[in-house]
Amino acid sequence: MDEKEVEVKAPEPEAQAGPAYPDDKPKENLIPVFIYGKRFFVPESFTIITAMEYVGFQFKKAIGCREGFCGACATIYRLEGDYKLRTGLACQTVVEPNMYLVQIPFTPAVKAVYDISKLKPELASIQRYYPEVFRCVACNSCTKACPQEIEVMDYIQEIKRGNLAKAADLSFDCIMCGLCAVRCPAEMVQYNIALLARRLTGRYLLPRSAHLAERLAEQKEGRYEKEIEKLKGLSREELTKRYTERDLDFKVF
Amino acid sequence: MSGYPEYMQVSLEKVKATRPARLEKAKAGREVVKRMSLAEREEVLSGFHPDYQPDARKPIRIGHNKGEEMTSRVVDLLESYPSINPGDFDLSEPDFDTDVLIIGAGGGGCMAAIQVANAGLNSVLATKLRVGDSNSMMSQGGMQAAVNPHDNPAIHYLDAIGGGHFDNKPELVEALTMDGPMIAGYLEELGVMWDKDSEGICNTESGGGTSRRRMLSCRDYTGAEIQRVLRDEVKNHPDKITIVEYSPAVELLLDEAGEAAGALLYNMETEEYTVVRARSVIMSTGGFGRLHIKGFATTNHYGATADGLVMAYHAGAKLLYMDSVQFHPTGAVYPEQILGFLITEKVRGLGGQPVNKEGELFVFPLEPRDVEAASFIRESTKRGMGVKTPAGRVGVWLDSPLIDLLSGPGTIQTTLPAMVRQFKRFGIDITQEPMLVYPTLHYQNGGIEINTDTRTTLAGLFAAGEVSGGVHGRNRLMGNSVLDYNVFGRRAGKAAAERAKALAGREAKLSLDHVRAFRKELEDTGIPETSHAPILIPEYRNPEVLKKHRKNYDPFIGQFL
Numbered sequence: 001m002d003e004k005e006v007e008v009k010a011p012e013p014e015a016q017a018g019p020a021y022p023d024d025k026p027k028e029n030l031i032p033v034f035i036y037g038k039r040f041f042v043p044e045s046f047t048i049i050t051a052m053e054y055v056g057f058q059f060k061k062a063i064g065c066r067e068g069f070c071g072a073c074a075t076i077y078r079l080e081g082d083y084k085l086r087t088g089l090a091c092q093t094v095v096e097p098n099m100y101l102v103q104i105p106f107t108p109a110v111k112a113v114y115d116i117s118k119l120k121p122e123l124a125s126i127q128r129y130y131p132e133v134f135r136c137v138a139c140n141s142c143t144k145a146c147p148q149e150i151e152v153m154d155y156i157q158e159i160k161r162g163n164l165a166k167a168a169d170l171s172f173d174c175i176m177c178g179l180c181a182v183r184c185p186a187e188m189v190q191y192n193i194a195l196l197a198r199r200l201t202g203r204y205l206l207p208r209s210a211h212l213a214e215r216l217a218e219q220k221e222g223r224y225e226k227e228i229e230k231l232k233g234l235s236r237e238e239l240t241k242r243y244t245e246r247d248l249d250f251k252v253f
Numbered sequence: 254m255s256g257y258p259e260y261m262q263v264s265l266e267k268v269k270a271t272r273p274a275r276l277e278k279a280k281a282g283r284e285v286v287k288r289m290s291l292a293e294r295e296e297v298l299s300g301f302h303p304d305y306q307p308d309a310r311k312p313i314r315i316g317h318n319k320g321e322e323m324t325s326r327v328v329d330l331l332e333s334y335p336s337i338n339p340g341d342f343d344l345s346e347p348d349f350d351t352d353v354l355i356i357g358a359g360g361g362g363c364m365a366a367i368q369v370a371n372a373g374l375n376s377v378l379a380t381k382l383r384v385g386d387s388n389s390m391m392s393q394g395g396m397q398a399a400v401n402p403h404d405n406p407a408i409h410y411l412d413a414i415g416g417g418h419f420d421n422k423p424e425l426v427e428a429l430t431m432d433g434p435m436i437a438g439y440l441e442e443l444g445v446m447w448d449k450d451s452e453g454i455c456n457t458e459s460g461g462g463t464s465r466r467r468m469l470s471c472r473d474y475t476g477a478e479i480q481r482v483l484r485d486e487v488k489n490h491p492d493k494i495t496i497v498e499y500s501p502a503v504e505l506l507l508d509e510a511g512e513a514a515g516a517l518l519y520n521m522e523t524e525e526y527t528v529v530r531a532r533s534v535i536m537s538t539g540g541f542g543r544l545h546i547k548g549f550a551t552t553n554h555y556g557a558t559a560d561g562l563v564m565a566y567h568a569g570a571k572l573l574y575m576d577s578v579q580f581h582p583t584g585a586v587y588p589e590q591i592l593g594f595l596i597t598e599k600v601r602g603l604g605g606q607p608v609n610k611e612g613e614l615f616v617f618p619l620e621p622r623d624v625e626a627a628s629f630i631r632e633s634t635k636r637g638m639g640v641k642t643p644a645g646r647v648g649v650w651l652d653s654p655l656i657d658l659l660s661g662p663g664t665i666q667t668t669l670p671a672m673v674r675q676f677k678r679f680g681i682d683i684t685q686e687p688m689l690v691y692p693t694l695h696y697q698n699g700g701i702e703i704n705t706d707t708r709t710t711l712a713g714l715f716a717a718g719e720v721s722g723g724v725h726g727r728n729r730l731m732g733n734s735v736l737d738y739n740v741f742g743r744r745a746g747k748a749a750a751e752r753a754k755a756l757a758g759r760e761a762k763l764s765l766d767h768v769r770a771f772r773k774e775l776e777d778t779g780i781p782e783t784s785h786a787p788i789l790i791p792e793y794r795n796p797e798v799l800k801k802h803r804k805n806y807d808p809f810i811g812q813f814l
Contacts, residue, residue, distance in 0.1 A: 047590050056798035060521045060790065061499060064386045065554050067594050068675060069393075069477055072386055092678055094590060113489050116444055148674065168446060173474060173670055176481060195485055199444025202482075206446060207453030212400045215434045219406070227407040228431065231414075232423040243415035244291060248464045250282075251403050 034100040048075055048090035048101060062105035066091045071177030074147075077101035087145045087179045107178030109189040112196070121204035123162040130193045133159055135186035142180035142190050148173050152180045152190050159197055167194060168201035256681030257587070257689075264640050267612035268650050268687055275614055276658050279604055288617045294624045301634070302627040303547050303580060310576050315774045316566050317710070323575040326546045330559060331566050333786035335772055336503060337526075339765035342517065344506060347530035347763070351377045351495065352753040353746075354515055354531035356502045357538035357561060359387025360476070360735070361718030361742035363483035365535050368746025370493035374753055377529050378487065378494055379518050381501035381538075381556045381789060385484040388539050388554045388719065389738055392476030393597035393671060394460065395468035396739070397732035398433035401457055404465040406430040413733055416462040416621045417698075417726020420574065425724045428705045429733065432740040437469055440739065445482050446471055458602040460731035461582075462621035468732045473597050473671045476735060500527070501560060501789050504768055505534065505568040505714070508761035513568065513713035515763055521789065530763060532756040533713055533749035536561045537742065540697035540719035543791040546578055550593025551694040560787035561720040565701045567771045570711040573722035574699025579729055582607070582625040584693025586648035588679045593693045596651060596672060598622075598731040600688075603668060604659040606652045608687070609638035615649075623728045626692035633691065640689060648691040653683045696734065698725050707745040713752070717745040 030041035035052060042051035049059070049066060064072030073090035080098035090103060112129035119125040126133060133156060142152035155170035171194035180190040218224070234242065257265060278285045289297070299305045310322040313331060323331070353369045355362045358380035369376040378384065399409040409430040414421045437455070441447060448456040448470045457466035471478035487494055499521050506515035506528070515530040538561025542553025551557075566572060583601075585594035601607070601618040607625075609615050609632050616628040629649055633639030639647040653672075656665050665684045666673055676683045700722035707715040718738035725733060775782075805814050 045589065050590075050793075053793040054795045056794050058790070058792075058794050059555070061382065063555050064382060065388075065391045067391060067552070067591070068678075069391045069474075069671070070386055070554070072383060092675075094679075111485075111488055113491060115489065116486075117442075172446070172472060172478075173674075175477060195481060198446055198478075199482060199485065202444035202446035203442060206441075206449060207451065208441070209400065209449065209453045209455050211402055211454055212434060212438055212441075214402070215400055215405075216438060219431065219434060224406045224431065228410050228427050231407065231410055232427060236419050239414065239419055240291070243411055243419075246408070246411055246415075246464050249403060250459055250466055 031095065031097040033095050033098070036102055037100070042095055044095065046095055048088070048093050048095055049073060051095045062090070062103040068092045069175060071175035072105070074104045074107070074177040074179050075101055076104060076179070076182070087147060087183070089147045089177065092147065104178065104182060107181050107189070109178060109181055109192060111192050114196070116199055116203060119200060121164055121200040123159065123164070125200060126159055126164070126193060126196055129196065130188070132186065132188050133193055135188065136160065137186055139185060141183040141185065145179040145183040147177060147179060148175060150174055155194060156188070156190060159193065164197045165201045165205045168198040171198065256676070256679065256686060258643060261640060264610045264612070265686065267610070268608055268652055271608065271612035272652065272655065272658075275606055275652070276655060279606070279655065279659055284617065285606065286614050286617045289620060289624060294620070297627045297631055298623060300627070301630040302623055303549070304576070304578055309547070314778050314780065316771075317569055317571045318575070324546060324578055326544050327541065327559070327575050329784065330544065330563060330786050332775065332780050333784040334775055334782045335567060335768045336785040336787065337517065337768065339768045342526065342528070342765065344528055344763040344765065347515065348527040349377050349495065349529040350760070351375045351529065351531050353533045353535060353749045354379065354529050355535045355537060356516060357387070357536065357720070358384040358487070358496070359537060359539050359718065359738065360389030360480055360483060361738035361745065362535065362537035363480070363487045364739055364742030365537060365717060365746035365749065366487050366494045367483065367490070368743055369750045370490040372747070372750035372754070374493070374750050376494050377497055377531065379497040379500050379502055379516070379529065381499070381521070383498050384487060384496055385480050386554065386556065387480065388542070388557060389476050389735070390480040391552070391554060391595065392735050393473040393595060394599035394602065395458065395470035395475050395732045396437070396479070396735035397460065397463070397467045397730070398437040398469055398736060399430065399465070399467055400434050400437050400455055400469065401466070404457075404467055406433060408465055409433060409467060412463050413730055414726065416730040417728050420726035422723035424705050425703070428744070429724055429736060429740050433736055436736060436739045436743070440479060440482070443482050443486055445479055448472065458599060459619060460598055460602055461619045461625055462730045468599070468602060470599065473599055473669045479735065479739070502564060503787060504765060505564050506530070506763040506765065507568060507767055508713075508763065510712070511569070511767070513711055514761040516564070519789070528763065530761060532753035532759060533715060535745045535749050536565055536701060536714060536716040536720050537718050537745070538720050542694050546694055549580065549692070549694040550584055552581055552584060552593055552595035553694065555790065558788050558791060559697070560789060562700060563787040565709065565711065565714065565716070568711055568714065568767050570709045570714055571702045572700065573702040574727055575722070577698040577727040578694065579622060579696035579698050580626040580692040581695035582622060582629050582692050583651055583690040585688065586646050586691040587642045587689040588681070589642070589644045590679060591675060594675065595693070595695070596688055596690055597669070600651060600653055600656070600669065600672065603656045603664070605656055607690070608650045608652050610640045611638065621728055621730065629690070629692055642689065646691065648689040650687040651690045652687045654685055654687065657684055696729055698722070698727055698729055703741070705744065706748040707741050708748065715745040715749045717741040
């Protein structure tokens with residue numbers, strides 16, 4: 001675009017709402033968003049990540065899977081005229097007009113160091129490493145902040161009651177983005193506490209599979225080695241035949 | 254209320270209308286549609302799979318694989334000039350001296366680091382973004398392991414090698430399938446919560462190309478669950494594992510004998526290069542999805558730019574099957590915001606069916622991935638039976654509501670919470686309406702050639718996970734990559750530790766001569782210096798903005814570069 005042309009263009013009514021930014025160029029179907037306080041115009045259907053790339057940001061942090069699984073792009077924002085501080089994943093949140101946003105690429109968080117094989121699946125284990133769990137004032141800020149809609153406060157309560165398995169279940173979809181910990185007035189790091197609860201549950205509380213134990217015992221005795229050795233020795237033609245003729249069995253165990 | 258535009262409603266009604274009959278068939282347990290013969294598979298693959306298009310491959314002109322056909326984009330990358338000038342670096346005083354350097358902290362790298370620590374050795378775990386930020390974190394559906402009585406490792410072997418079109422290295426398939434049950438138990442010991450019944454029996458589901466239900470799962474957060482446990486375990490060894498984040502490696506360093514002995518790391522924030530010296534090096538950088546081969550959207554992590562492949566090739570490691578790309582059949586094609594988003598194969602494993610705009614089931618839902626993907630492309634293009642999106646893309650329906658009808662209300666919510674959540678964010682309820690899908694770039698089938706100890710053809714260099722080649726032949730089955738990075742990450746950690754122990758006390762003299770030699774080979778071959786590699790992150794900035802950049806001038810230091 002010709003630079004001169006931009007300079008003489010009258011500001012759009014929307015652009016008058018905030019301070020004047022001479023480098024702003026209102027265009028059709030673009031909406032204003034404030035990225036780290038500075039206003040940009042971005043396409044209305046874009047996510048925060050794609051909108052930031054649209055205006056020229058190149059991510060070297062606060063970015064990851066771009067699909068809502070890794071928790072790297074935690075973001076907090078406000079909408080103009082609304083006191084509420086909102087949270088979301090930048091890759092999953094569509095921009096809104098006059099959104100004021102900041103990315104939180106890292107949460108200052110305590111991660112306890114432990115040997116999982118030496119712990120017992122009980123409240124005392126969690127209390128030992130994360131005593132602050134009892135500081136919870138049940139304000140529910142964590143739950144409100146969670147972009148996964150996890151009942152964070154509920155699982156913390158379950159942990160306090162010693163119900164680690166229940167807490168593991170409730171927290172299971174956690175992607176560890178850190179937004180709960182950022183909002184917590186009791187200064188807990190909920191997601192690390194939940195991770196310890198889940199590891200204790202997975203290792204000690206869930207029943208072990210008898211079938212898996214049998215399979216491992218079988219293999220210890222060398223079962224299937226000969227069969228695979230035979231398969232490895234087959235010619236491509238023979239192997240193709242075996243493959244095509246293999247039986248399909250979709251019984252449920 | 255429908256989450257789809259008005260004009261799609263006619264087609265959605267047709268899907269609804271054919272659903273009862275399709276449900277009936279699925280309930281009866283018969284094959285809902287006939288599986289393809291090997292000849293039919295070949296026909297759809299050669300006609301419609303992107304790998305089989307005339308411009309998909311070309312021979313590489315340099316390096317150890319010279320003359321071999323590879324995916325064109327990969328050839329362009331491997332024929333790019335190195336991004337550093339070897340003369341710029343003083344390698345005589347390394348910033349880190351360690352036993353094992355692990356490049357890439359996804360599932361394979363983390364698993365390896367834990368083994369090295371358990372062997373009592375030190376490691377540097379260097380990674381481009383954060384520990385755990387990787388494709389491993391994103392896998393949804395499950396991990397194959399023959400743990401139940403109706404199944405065994407030999408059956409798993411046959412499924413994997415057939416799925417790979419019999420090109421897999423047999424001994425690697427053997428390692429993969431035989432280690433499977435052990436890995437399932439090992440992860441359980443670390444605290445991974447497998448989906449199980451009240452007796453502890455692991456749930457198993459079908460995947461494309463499997464002849465048994467073999468997919469262990471952790472809801473549809475399987476990768477996330479395993480990866481966050483491995484990451485936590487890595488962080489439980491701060492005395493042994495030095496984590497270096499936001500610092501991808503850009504070149505390997507070799508010793509006097511030409512063996513791998515470290516790497517040059519680049520701190521993306523401070524722009525500083527650091528030298529790591531090690532007695533073994535493990536490459537676990539993952540795949541190449543972010544290269545957007547043939548313009549396809551991808552399911553891959555932001556960091557998946559084939560950097561490990563490039564570094565290994567510069568250093569002289571041999572690659573295998575770099576002519577083969579995996580397109581996942583079911584990437585989201587609507588809404589536009591989640592284009593390419595992975596929709597787990599578990600949707601079809603649980604009974605979801607692919608149907609065209611007329612509501613017809615046009616392919617067996619669980620053919621191997623390449624065959625299924627090629628069928629979707631055929632249906633959408635040549636047959637004209639796809640559904641167009643407002644952005645001008647095309648896709649077919651993946652009928653998810655069938656799952657609840659087959660297995661009871663609530664099944665989708667409890668077994669596919671991530672899928673439900675993703676689509677709900679954009680106003681679509683997948684328990685009531687299907688998803689619109691099209692194949693998306695998913696996996697690097699080939700990679701650095703390894704043996705069962707994950708040794709590459711370059712002494713001192715080990716490779717594990719997606720960056721390696723040979724395990725999956727030319728087509729990987731669902732759930733075998735999660736197993737792959739666990740099995741071979743573990744083997745890599747053990748083998749690399751063993752080598753480092755044997756070389757204890759040795760302080761190699763580091764060199765970048767191989768980079769000089771690579772540059773010379775490029776020049777001698779007459780390849781012009783138009784691009785550089787490795788590339789570290791994909792370029793998604795608006796080209797209109799980039800046009801306004803001033804090239805070769807740094808205003809902060811007031812100098813031309």
